[in-house]
Amino acid sequence: MEYSILKTAMKILRMYALCDSCLGRQFAMLGYKLTNRDRGRSIKITLLMDAEASNNIDTIQVLSSMGMLPEASAVLQRRGMLHHEQQVCFVCGGVFDRLQEIASRIVDKVLGYEFNSFILGVVIPGWISEREDRVRLISGSTYCENIKSELSRELGKLLVSMLKARFDPVKPDLNIVIDPFSMIVEVFPTPIYIAGRFRKFRAGFPIRSKLCRVCMGRGCDSCGGLGIREVSVEYALMKVAMDLYGCESVKLHLQIDDGRDRVVLGLGRSFVLEVRKPKRRSIDLTIFREKLCSMFEGLIDVGELAYTDKKSIRQMKASFEPEGYVLRLKPMEPMSIVEAIKHLKKLEGLKVKQKYPGLKPRLKAISDLSLQIVDDELVEVRFTSSEPLHTKSFIEGGRDTKPTIMEVTRVAWLPIDTIVYVGGMKYAQLERV
Ligand SMILES: [Zn+2]
Ligand SMILES: [Zn+2]
Structure with a gap:
């Protein structure tokens, strides 16, 4: 059978009361630069004119009650035949007539947040979707759109002009979520980095x-x-x-x-x-x-x-950059400080394998070693590592560090203090405050 928009629309309206938007949405893929409300209303008006031409009172009555079309009610009133009760839209329950009110509610909720862009999420209760599915059983799914995408778009348009902000689905400042049926609004500002x-x-x-x-x-x-x-x-x-x-x-x-x-x-x-x-x-x-x-x-x-x-x-x-280190070390067994220095000289040119949590083991090259006696039991060790080194593990083991200072020097050392120069020793002139 040949597809007819008018016949399909009439079939739907005989079963379900629908507002202009909810009827028009069943034919959303047809016609360009039209809103669903335009579509729904045009269909209803055409049906009314057709019914008037053929004096089809039954159709006019359906358009007046189930279609909630004021022009159809006016025709009936003129003929003294208007006797039905006011209907509400079976799918949206009148939400599409309250878009301005819903948008104002959102505007109130976002007061107090600074933002230039937003994204809107619309939550549709399950029972509304079920109702929409029932209508779609008659209209078929070829040309229809779902209520969620229409509500998001129409509310989004209103909000752009009311909030003077951009709609930005990629990097919004504000993430707004609304359930237009319960009028619950949640606002989530996106993080700043x-x-x-x-x-x-x-x-x-x-x-x-x-x-x-x-x-x-x-x-x-x-x-x-x-x-x-x-x-x-x-x-x-x-x-x-x-x-x-x-x-x-x-x-x-x-x-x-x-x-x-x-x-x-x-x-x-x-x-x-x-x-x-x-x-x-x-x-x-x-x-x-x-x-x-x-x-x-x-x-x-x-x-x-x-x-x-x-x-x-x-x-x-x-990204790993070289780092300079100044370690003050104390030998944990009695020895002369000169002997301690002799041990520590073995660190020059060392390649250290070490694993940082969450990373694969990496090789770090030790260079520019210089040793200085602080007092008779403390040595200051300065060196550059090609990338960040976990010095505590380098001194005494841990984090799969190979080799450690203890292994290389065959002496256990107590770290007294550690200074890191991120970027390397050349930044050491930015001294401690
Ligand atoms: Zn509706
Ligand atoms: Zn406390």
Whole structure:
């Protein structure tokens, strides 16, 4: 049988009351630059004119009640034949008539967030989809669109003009989720990523904070309300980010975790700070640095700050630069310091194999060794490694390190302190503060 839009539409309307959008959506692939509402209304009007021409009162009545077409009701009224009750759309229940109201609700919810772009997700309850499927059994699926994509598009258009923001499915600032049937709106600001380097001026100042054992993070007297056991690099960055961005939390991504005991100088350790659920986004990073330096003076400094994206985390983790080390070592067995130096000279030109967590074992070349006597039981060892070295394991073993200083010198050493010059010894002139 030949396909007829008008016959199909009439067949649907005899069974289900449908608004213009929900009827038009059954024929969404037909006609260009039309909204589904245009399609639905055009079909209903054509059916009405056809019915008037053939004086088909039954069809006019269906259009008036199930089609909710005011022009059909007007025809019946003129003839004194309007007696049906007001219907609501079987599929959307009138949601397409309330788009403006729904959009206003979203606009209220996003007040207080700074953003230039957004993406909208529409949640359709299962029972609505089931109803749509029932209509589609009659219309067939050849030309139809689903309610979710129409609602997303129509609400999206309204929001673009109301919010004066871009619709950006790739890199949105705001992820908005709405269930237009329950009017529940959820707003998820996407994270901001800040790349940079930090220098850590003190040993005993940890990279990450452990939760306070007493309050488990809630803040109590014993931790001074911080919720953590002690201030760390992570805490310092988090504190500044929370003040400036009004964020909910942060995650610190590091190329290498230097641990609490190292002093980190030179170019500084690369990091990416993920600022989660920020309220503000366009913060001048020079202000970030100034604030951090004034709040945590003498502990940490940051540089090379730049906004970046998630991809840079992986890039940062995969790029290795040479590093200079200054280790102060004490022999753990009694020996003359001259003898100790003799042992340590064997480190020059060494190739060290070591495994960092999450990475394959890598070879690191030791060069530019220089040894200096600090006092009669302490030696300062300076060298460059072709890439980051876990010095504690290099001294005493661990992380599959081969060989260790202990193996090469046949002496056990106690590390007293460690300074790292990220980028190499040539940055050693940026001395400790
Ligand atoms: Zn509808
Ligand atoms: Zn506490």
